[in-house]
Amino acid sequence: MQVFLTQVLNGLQLSMLVYLLAAGLTLIFGLMNILNLAHGAFFTLGAYCGVVVGSSTGSFWLALLVGPLLPLLLGIALQSMVLQPLAERGRSTHLDLALLTFGLLFATAGAVEWLFGSAFLSIPTPMALSGHLDLLGISYPAYRLFIIGIGLAVAAALTFVFDRTLLGATLRAGVDNRAMVTALGVNINALFAIVFGLGAALAGLAGVIAAPLTSVYSQMGITIVVETFVVVVVGGLGNLRGSFYASLIVGMTNAMSQAYLPEVEMFAIYALLIGVMIVRPQGLFRSVERVA
């Protein structure tokens, strides 16, 4: 029972980490129709940014603050200076842009390896969170609980912004009917750049908070981004709420298979995805049908 509870918490922690990536990816897709395969690159950049700041100042909290900044700026620049102009020059078929970001993913991994070498780096766990907490009869690392907390907080904040604010209303309208939103006088390009940047910043945040748990290496983004794709497809592309539930499903599947069926660990989530695609190709939580 205690082992099981630990695994549930591990699964929750994995879910929240993937959710931070999936939220941005699914919003970017829903709004701009761009499948950003380079989303993992922002995860890597955030982690390395965190390592640099953390090791030079010795403060995890500063790393946590600064880490997402580089992805934020790069995300805004990528959308407004590369993807948007290309889309306007007739590369609107989202497959072209998906392939472009595929190249960017590997270019970033290569560039990071060139700058930092292929060694495995890490950020030490901050002092305040290095202990264990007693929870329901088990002792669980405080840092992992902290990740769960951040994930839930981001989910709550995103839900609030999405459902209750003007920005959220504009976003929802943009997902539904982009042309109409433009006609109503919204600067859609600025909105795109902001959402892209924020999505990248969330990925960068995930990179920083993952750094004390896992090792930081140049291809870390390539590994996790495939899991993120599984989440956004299971949740329904463009569906923010769906990707939260899908994160939970994927994270739990991962944690449980690691603990109880290690031989299927590498492909349990893909089997899950394929099952979902057979039963509901539009994603488990998609309510609105997309027309081809």
Place this chain on the structure above:
Amino acid sequence: MSEEATIARTPPTARETVALAAQVQRTTCVLAAAVLLGALALPWLSASYATTLAIEIMIGGIFASGINLLLGGTGLVSLGQGMFLGLGGYGIGIGTTVLGLPLWLSVPATLLVVAILAAGIGAVCTRTRGVEFLLITLAFSQMFFGAAIKLRLTNGSDGMSGIPRPDLTFVGLNSDNPVVFYYYVLIVTIFAVAAMRRIISSPFGSVLAAIRESERRAAAMGYAVGRYKIGAFVIAAIACAAAGVLQAQYTYFINPDSMSWQLSGEGVLMVIIGGATTVAGPLVGAAVFVLAKQGLSIVTTEYMMFFGIFFMLVVALFRNGLVEALKAALWSKS
């Protein structure tokens, strides 16, 4: 602005178009014949290094031809074709080293198993389109990648070695000799390209093109688009598996890296470089890619960074590929 340039801008008449098409066809024939002659004569013309590169180009070309049937022929972008490349290599690896079957039986058995698997995988994947198709093919290839690493049968991440080349002693040849292996690969390549050309120009290929241009219209005309897409998926998988068989024989070795995401992407890159609408495109793309990769490896060890940058530039600037760019150049000249 010269006189000629002004004339070239005026739209051609029907007769001019026919004449131009005939000319383009003649040029294509001459080019193809020249390339074939060059390929036949290559081992005599240059050092073994060129032969090695040519083998890699041809294997890449077959792999890219398979991807091209989906990408250029049907309009489906798959990022998972590496799984079939790997399955081809692992198929003959398991057949010859684990089961102890002779190679002449392992190869057709492998291609048959791949075709059956591809029919099942294709039936699932072709329920989606666009980026969802891209993602689910990626997921399938990751699943096989994971299986190849985890299973004892495939010797985990170390991969399988000792994969045999064809036994040609009955005609007095030894396929361990690079020149002999080169001709073996050349024959397979010619066969594969001819078959692909035949498929694309067949009625089946026309339906695929119709699906690419407008799936709804093709369905409205009464074609069972789902079956055609699965058919294209299976043929593409067989081509990729054939490339995998050759690759494994070439290196005597197969490991999970051949199923990686990056390798599938390299295949897509070859198709895009060459141009997704022609039969020659994948071969041209493979040639450019392999030569660029070799050139880069002399200059730098950071292959991955340049692969990514190269990929981005090609997608952003030469979306229609080099063959189309050449054709456009021919058009504006005549």
